[in-house]
Amino acid sequence: MPEASTGSTTANPPRSLAEALRSRDDVALAALLHARPDLLNPVPGDVTQLATRAGTRASVVRALDRLDRFALQTAEALAVAPDPCPYPVLESLLTGGEDEAARAALPRALGTLRDQALVWGDEERLRLVRTARELLAPSAQRPSPTGLGPTVAEATAGMSPTRIQEIVAAAGLPATHDPVSAVSALTGLFTDPERMSALLDEAPAEVHQVLERLVWGPPYGEVTPNPTPPVRWLRDRGLLLPATARTVVLPREVALHLRGGLAHRRTAPLAPEVGVHREHRPQLVDANAAGQALAALGTVEELVKSWEHAGPLVLRAGGLAVRDLKRAASTLDTTEASAAFWVELAYAAGLLAGDGEADERYAPTPAFDGWCELPPAERWSVLASAWLPATRTAGLVGEQDAKGRTLSALGPDLDRSAAPEVRHRVLDLLADLPEGGSPDPDALLDRLAWERPVRGASDLRARLAHWTLTEAEVLGVTGRGALSAFGRALLRRLDPAPLLAPLLPEPVDHVLLQADLTAVAPGPLRRPLGDTLAVLADVESKGGATVYRFTPGSVRRALDAGHTAVDLHAFLAEHSRTPVPQPLAYLIDDVARRHGHLRVGAASSYVRCDDDAVLGEILADKRSAGLGLRRLAPTVLAAQAEPGALLEGLRAMGYAPAAESRTGDVLVARADAHRTPARSAPVPVPDGPPVPDATLLGAAVRAIRAGDLAATAVRREPASSGGGEVPAPGELPRTSAAETLATVQAAALTGSAVWIGYVNAEGAASQRVIAPVRVEGGFVTGYDHTADEVRTYALHRITGVAELAEDQV
């Protein structure tokens, strides 16, 4: 027997969840609120409110999603067990009486469920909260993970009493006088192992094949109107019960008998072990990771710097164009996926952002300059601390969202709230290994899947875990798959920089100049030195060291940036450990000699005159100040004013200038006949819309007919005629929300059609005739006669509903 966690064996067992919660101590309540923080928002007024909120669908779904696999399996077993369920029954559902591991793990799993207020009641009467039961119990729409079907009682709910009597007779039971006792007789038979075995022993061999197919679920099978003999044999005896006209279901009791009482084919009582797959020396791991960390710093810096001038444009929908991502990838000499990671990392660390201009571009932020000034280890810790809690997931870049739009780097919809939690969990698991140990990634993924089994199809968590492993490796949090010492510090919220710093190369303040016009910096350069050198020479190779190559182009770039040849010589002499090679000195001098030899400027017009005295006169004249004149040569003035304005100005000063053409001829001013550039004649625009084709016409007619049906449907008076008056045909029906719900639910039960008024998300009102199939979660799903397909409508958007007269559909 497990330890009773909360007052389970007191004299007065609790009668409700609220009561059970009330009897818990403060620690237990705090634990509940810790595990399910959504209950705190807002803080419940009293325990009753807390219990109510803990029972809401959203909250229960959230809690179930966070259960480990075995706790979830336990909850699933409870959902198919009788309510309330005694402990031994639950135990046998999970263990089949044999599975010792499951038996040992059950108290813990049950404890988890209790802590989370998903299960309450004492050992004799374990109760799964109703919402959880509804969520986990098998129903026609949602098969249970257990693969079990409905109970006999549930499956025979809508069956005619005569049919039930036939089944009872076929099963070899005495006839009863009412359906209820018939069903319980049948249930009794199915739950009695001996009689069941006897019954099945009689069955033909093919029957067992049919049962084998259904026993572990899904329990539903399709049948033809003329079923095969084994199916008929089963159906006659109630071992298969009709679910719909064309399907049969294996009742839960029968399946359990065949399974030997097990709710799950396989239980997973124990968390899969994440062991050491490879072992490396911790120093080696740290050194490798530090190497990677250094590379990461270089990559981020190179990326952000490459966007310093004319960075990529921000797409209108936000994010980076695929072309720009490709360009970034080629700049970084890496794949697009990894470029996306670096871009997102720099963005998460606040090193780059949109500049907010009209033509918005991405550019480094002021924080980038500050970041560059930091020592390398601290720079890394900025990146790593931005990465760890980030919800943006670069791994999604390039995929398509639900609407078929491609997700772009830096764009919207990349946030995945599970990312930081998965990242932490993965790193925690790595941290649990001994230093230098790296796990088998598959074992790690298995473990994560056990801790948070996925209900539904999404494998996002597994992908997040996978991305975490690769990203941690390229960032240097791990080395050779094992967590580095500074990665460990990061995880423990300690400052990783002091651990990382000694592993990173010391910045150097000198370079080695060589005669082949290269310079090698044998380590990362101190700040201003590296920047100046990057202007003066082209970077040829990067890594721990940097190789620079001097070319005429690079020297010219330095001269353009305002350095002089003398500066450059002094700079090289100062920072070189080796004498400056003569060819390099010559290169600088040669380029400098020719630099600025030709001067280029802009002028709008010019004045030339063979008599330089006249030009001197013009320059001296105050009235010429507005023309922006400058003497370029004795006989030439350059002007900032347009030629027309210059002519006017000179004429106003009393000169008689003549305009010159491009070739130097004197222009004769004469009014020219004006012509437009080549233009084509306008295309005629016909009046009215184009003639519709047959397809369009057919569709239009169908739409009109369907709308007609909705508008002219004859409605019955609402049952509770206290409601509003019946709307005139063509008008939207109006009913209260409660009434709407009741009517659609009733229609769903009877399978009849109703007439609804509906306002869609864009605010457009329409009338439709629908046959509701299912009403749940604020939505009604039904066959829409107007649209001729199955659709789902939000209940709150239904303005009103009216039943249709019998003969309408």
Added chain:
Amino acid sequence: MNGPLIVQSDKTLLLEVDHELAGAARRAIAPFAELERAPEHIHTYRITPLGLWNARAAGHDAEQVVDALVEFSRYPVPHALLVDVAETMARYGRLTLSKHPVHGLVLTSTDRPVLEEILRSKRITPLVGARIDADTVAVHPSERGQIKQTLLKLGWPAEDLAGYVDGEAHAIDLVEDGWALRPYQQQAVEGFWHGGSGVVVLPCGAGKTLVGAGAMAQAKATTLILVTNTVSARQWKHELIKRTSLTEEEIGEYSGTRKEIRPVTIATYQVLTTKRKGVYPHLELFDSRDWGLILYDEVHLLPAPVFKFTADLQARRRLGLTATLVREDGRESDVFSLIGPKRFDAPWKEIEAQGYIAPADCVEVRVNLTESERLAYATAETEEKYRFCATTATKRKVTEALVRKHQGEQTLVIGQYIDQLDELGEHLDAPVIKGETSNAQREKLFDAFREGEISVLVVSKVANFSIDLPEATVAIQVSGTFGSRQEEAQRLGRVLRPKADGHEARFYSVVARDTIDQDFAAHRQRFLAEQGYAYRIMDADELLASD
């Protein structure tokens, strides 16, 4: 954590030569990394897939490579690079070429998906025959080279275990009377012989012919030697008679003038690639005897048709010799895949330090064009520009001044343009050797130069290669084949034979300032600069002033 090696993220390795562990590090990385540049302080090696695969072929594994990098590295090595190294090396040997007793040459795979992948390649399909079983496919024996080359390009290099034919045996021995193979030559011969086939890279003047002779003495089989021209063929013959047990009668010359096929046959590339009516009639030379060894002299000049034919000779041992394995057409990798990987490589400066080649002083003389020349240059047609600036009258004057400066020393003036050379010959009163000079005349002039009867010789590019002129001490280059790096190196090589009195050689390159000539010169000098030859720059005006 203070090693001599810096591992860069672009897979280059920087080796600090003055570091105390530099020698050990060099030995550790040499098997898998290519020496790319060897200037004064920091040598650059590069890790390439080809280098890694060659290391695998030579019996090194990824663990050794990673260990070497990690052990000698000054800074932590990025993990991604190590992973890449391991993955690249793991690609080697999944496919093997071997001899099958029934099916002849077969390609076998230990990794079935790889075999499936490559068999789906359009380039492989025509090279293979029937599928023998799930892991084996027959290969046409004649496509052995082609399939290796193609597999290399596909990234799945095949390990060639099919071996070599011994060829027709023929006794060849080195006659080491008063001389012996130098240690590096010995290493080169051994490196080649263990590898089976490959390329040996040695500086000009370092005795590549002797490496060839050593290889022949190892093979002791009939040998086909391919050389660049007839003069070079005669020199080979001369050297072989002198250094080996071979006699004049055993060595044949297969050239434009003579067509002898003997146990050792020396043929020129030119005669092999002569095309008549769309076929190469002389390529059958390869099949004319059961050659045990094929020697390619100056392998960097290997012409395209010979490439193609070499692909079919994969069962014979092949040795390529070169000083400068840089090809301006970028076909270095074809040389490696067809002839074989680099088996031995010695930096020029290392051989110089051992005293086997003469130290050289390289000087770039910058000539200022006169004003009228500059104007004429500016208006010249683009395709004429180089010719114009390379042949200006100012250059001629500077060249004359240089010759005067080195009066009494054996001087070669080397150029590209015949009229420029003729003019120089006239002014310097020196004979000119050019394409149209007959072989007999050439040999006569070279002999006279060797004997010291002539002290200045003007030569065109016919003398770029394989001309053995031990006493030349000064070379003046006035023009060249645009930016050809290997031409520059070969021309320097003409003066690198160690001098009797041990004095250093001089190499002048006369360059017109501020013209395209200067750009080409910068490119030409790159190979030598990367080998550690620091060019000194001299202003022509100073030279003329002191003259």
